[in-house]
Amino acid sequence: MSALKILAIVLIVAGIAGLLYGKFSYTKETHDIKLGPLEMSLAEKQTVNVPAWAGVAAIVCGGALLLYGSKKS
Numbered sequence: 001m002s003a004l005k006i007l008a009i010v011l012i013v014a015g016i017a018g019l020l021y022g023k024f025s026y027t028k029e030t031h032d033i034k035l036g037p038l039e040m041s042l043a044e045k046q047t048v049n050v051p052a053w054a055g056v057a058a059i060v061c062g063g064a065l066l067l068y069g070s071k072k073s
Contacts, residue, residue: 008065015058018050 025047033040 002069004065004069008062008069011058011062011065015055015060015062018055018058019052021050022052023047023049 025045027043027045029041030044031042033042
C-alpha cells in the first residue's frame with residue numbers, strides 16, 4: 001500500500017471522527033508552584049471544537065487522494 005493511499009485513508013477516518021464527535025478536550029498543566037516542601041500544579045481542561053466543514057473537507061480530500069492514487073497506479 002502506497003503512502004498516498006495510507007494518507008487518504010487517515011484523512012477519511014479523521015474526517016468521519018471529526019463529524020461524529022465534533023470536539024475533543026485535553027488537559028494542560030499551566031502552573032507549578034513550589035513553596036518549600038509544598039508543591040502544587042494547576043491543570044486546565046481545554047476543549048477544541050472541530051467545525052463540520054473541516055470534517056467534510058477531510059473526507060473529500062481523502063476520497064480525491066484515494067481516487068487519484070488508484071488512477072495513477
